[in-house]
Amino acid sequence: MGPRAAPLLPLLLALLGHPDPGRAEGCNLQPVTAEPPITLSYATSTVPRGCVSSGSVGNSHEVHILSVEWSKDSAFPLMVSVTPRASGCSRSAVLVLLCARCSVTINSLCPDLLIRTDARLSPETTLAPGPEPPAATSEEQLLAWAQSTYQGITSYSKLRDPHWVQLHLGEDTGSPQDCIPQEHFNATLHLETRVIFHGVKGCSREDTQSTRAAHIIRMEPEPSSPITEVNLSLSCPKRAGSNQILILQSRANLTWSLSVDNCHIQFLVSGNYKITTLFSQLIPGELLPDTEQGLIAKAFEKNCSVIASYSVIPASTHISLEIQEHEVVRRAPVTPAPSAPTTDLLSRALLLMLQPWKCTDETMEIVIARSHLEPIKEVVNITLRDISCQAEKNATHFMLKTPLSHCGTSLEGRGHANNELILSLAKGTALRSVRVAFQCMIPRELFLRLFPTAAFEAPQTELEVNKEAFVQASMRWEDHPSDLQLKECWLAVPGREPMLLVQGGEAHGAGVAVLEGPPSSHGRKVWRFRFTYTVPEGRHVPLSATLKCKAGLQNTTIFEKVLEVTVKDSWRLPNNRGLGLAAVLGITFGAFLIGALLTAGLWYIYSHTRPISKLQPVSSTAPASESSSTNHSIGSTQSTPCSTSSMA
Numbered sequence: 001m002g003p004r005a006a007p008l009l010p011l012l013l014a015l016l017g018h019p020d021p022g023r024a025e026g027c028n029l030q031p032v033t034a035e036p037p038i039t040l041s042y043a044t045s046t047v048p049r050g051c052v053s054s055g056s057v058g059n060s061h062e063v064h065i066l067s068v069e070w071s072k073d074s075a076f077p078l079m080v081s082v083t084p085r086a087s088g089c090s091r092s093a094v095l096v097l098l099c100a101r102c103s104v105t106i107n108s109l110c111p112d113l114l115i116r117t118d119a120r121l122s123p124e125t126t127l128a129p130g131p132e133p134p135a136a137t138s139e140e141q142l143l144a145w146a147q148s149t150y151q152g153i154t155s156y157s158k159l160r161d162p163h164w165v166q167l168h169l170g171e172d173t174g175s176p177q178d179c180i181p182q183e184h185f186n187a188t189l190h191l192e193t194r195v196i197f198h199g200v201k202g203c204s205r206e207d208t209q210s211t212r213a214a215h216i217i218r219m220e221p222e223p224s225s226p227i228t229e230v231n232l233s234l235s236c237p238k239r240a241g242s243n244q245i246l247i248l249q250s251r252a253n254l255t256w257s258l259s260v261d262n263c264h265i266q267f268l269v270s271g272n273y274k275i276t277t278l279f280s281q282l283i284p285g286e287l288l289p290d291t292e293q294g295l296i297a298k299a300f301e302k303n304c305s306v307i308a309s310y311s312v313i314p315a316s317t318h319i320s321l322e323i324q325e326h327e328v329v330r331r332a333p334v335t336p337a338p339s340a341p342t343t344d345l346l347s348r349a350l351l352l353m354l355q356p357w358k359c360t361d362e363t364m365e366i367v368i369a370r371s372h373l374e375p376i377k378e379v380v381n382i383t384l385r386d387i388s389c390q391a392e393k394n395a396t397h398f399m400l401k402t403p404l405s406h407c408g409t410s411l412e413g414r415g416h417a418n419n420e421l422i423l424s425l426a427k428g429t430a431l432r433s434v435r436v437a438f439q440c441m442i443p444r445e446l447f448l449r450l451f452p453t454a455a456f457e458a459p460q461t462e463l464e465v466n467k468e469a470f471v472q473a474s475m476r477w478e479d480h481p482s483d484l485q486l487k488e489c490w491l492a493v494p495g496r497e498p499m500l501l502v503q504g505g506e507a508h509g510a511g512v513a514v515l516e517g518p519p520s521s522h523g524r525k526v527w528r529f530r531f532t533y534t535v536p537e538g539r540h541v542p543l544s545a546t547l548k549c550k551a552g553l554q555n556t557t558i559f560e561k562v563l564e565v566t567v568k569d570s571w572r573l574p575n576n577r578g579l580g581l582a583a584v585l586g587i588t589f590g591a592f593l594i595g596a597l598l599t600a601g602l603w604y605i606y607s608h609t610r611p612i613s614k615l616q617p618v619s620s621t622a623p624a625s626e627s628s629s630t631n632h633s634i635g636s637t638q639s640t641p642c643s644t645s646s647m648a
Contacts, residue, residue, distance in 0.1 A: 050185030056152030068099040071198040082108035085170035214299035236263035
């Protein structure tokens with residue numbers, strides 16, 4: 001390379017995504033010992049050290065060990081949520097939690113969970129703790145004690161600076177027999193945690209007059225990681241200036257979904273990214289350096305003089321970054337005492353711990369108890385990304401249910417629906433909002449619904465005799481939705497042979513017709529058919545029935561769903577058993593009593609309303625006897641004004 005080529009080297013390096021390393025000189029990253037300029041947390045299943053084993057299979061308990069360490073005293077209580085395996089709480093479990101310097105809230109869906117911990121349990125913990133574990137001075141002693149006490153260890157995880165931990169119960173028979181800890185262990189099968197990052201570094205250059213600051217987050221590459229999308233929530237102080245840049249470095253094939261709250265900041269991102277609060281279109285990123293010096297040089301190329309924060313974190317699907325409200329100081333101030341968590345960070349951590357969202361193949365439902373929001377105390381309203389989708393609220397809960405195609409929900413992730421919860425908080429007379437991006441997992445299962453009309457609206461569980469019913473089966477399969485088939489559907493009625501309605505996608509039996517379903521969208525396949533359930537005259541009408549369908553691929557992959565329905569016959573009495581003797585006698589006596597009262601009433605009306613002119617005259621003298629009647633002349637004639645009589 002000749003002398004003329006030397007000046008072109010920095011330009012070529014920049015064009016290729018490799019800035020001139022010389023630009024990073026004079027800025028040596030050092031740990032930020034003062035109040036950090038950012039608050040960073042992230043969700044991960046990679047722990048500093050950990051292991052799993054099958055040593056507890058067949059024992060009386062499965063045993064999970066969590067050993068927690070802190071970089072500094074945490075202002076947050078540690079929250080641990082224990083969820084059962086797919087088969088439910090069918091087996092006893094032991095949680096050994098070593099966290100002597102923290103207050104812990106433990107929630108478990110399994111009431112028989114045995115807790116052994118040296119931490120302070122909060123009043124919200126409903127399970128009674130057992131005896132404290134021994135004071136182990138080393139990892140080897142802790143695992144040896146657990147092995148001798150319970151004859152097996154299911155999982156061991158060493159955690160650093162966690163805010164909440166979700167522990168999944170269950171054992172893997174394919175794990176090694178012994179639990180041998182490994183560095184940077186991937187604990188995806190049984191653990192997910194949200195970590196508060198304390199390893200922020202920073203530096204500045206004195207040879208420039210620029211005041212522009214850069215925040216850099218570098219995500220360590222994990223070749224085996226299945227993550228394809230990263231959700232990052234970014235918030236800034238209200239008086240934040242626009243003289244900042246955020247650099248996000250990761251694998252080039254990752255997609256960054258950015259939720260921005262009150263931030264006027266420039267982005268420099270590896271791979272594609274989108275700002276969900278503004279628009280959903282992908283913005284092409286650029287190739288960024290994968291070294292510390294290269295990223296610093298890249299920031300200086302963008303006219304930055306200060307690396308306000310440099311953070312290296314493991315692969316994560318959810319990241320929360322809050323830029324604090326103070327200017328970057330070039331000198332190192334005295335380290336202050338730990339500050340109380342901000343309302344924004346507490347809100348995000350609380351919602352990500354509660355995970356109040358639940359998805360089916362076509363709906364998203366969010367239910368949040370007001371009691372769970374007590375630490376915030378300022379929640380006025382809750383909406384989704386589309387603020388017209390507001391949660392209903394009563395004295396105890398916030399509730400919201402919406403189709404997955406509404407309210408700004410995106411379905412770009414595999415088996416996930418992405419949206420944001422927006423909490424409106426009252427701050428005096430003003431309102432402010434906290435945005436929390438989340439992913440709602442769509443279960444890979446068959447859904448079965450019964451409808452009264454061909455509009456396929458308002459599903460129900462009531463089947464009416466001799467009337468058309470409409471059935472919809474659906475599920476999401478992102479891999480190959482076109483290969484899914486509706487294998488068969490049956491109607492099972494007690495005391496009768498099951499009725500085959502659909503087989504191989506074709507109708508069977510009288511009154512059954514396969515209907516055209518909506519086109520596949522985002523991996524969702526829908527099948528529809530109608531049928532009429534008839535009961536011959538004189539036959540007993542059952543009170544219930546079972547609708548069962550199977551779907552799957554052409555191979556042995558089968559998904560089955562059962563829907564219990566009640567049978568209604570509007571033309572017959574509910575039980576079709578006739579009336580008993582007591583009912584017949586009661587009806588007869590009632591009819592007789594009503595008739596007697598009606599007759600008496602009519603006679604009373606008649607006797608008091610007939611005309612006086614119809615009455616007969618009454619004589620004022622006593623009538624003559626037979627003996628005296630002969631004294632009158634036989635030929636005499638007697639007349640009165642009211643009557644006449646004569647004798648021929």
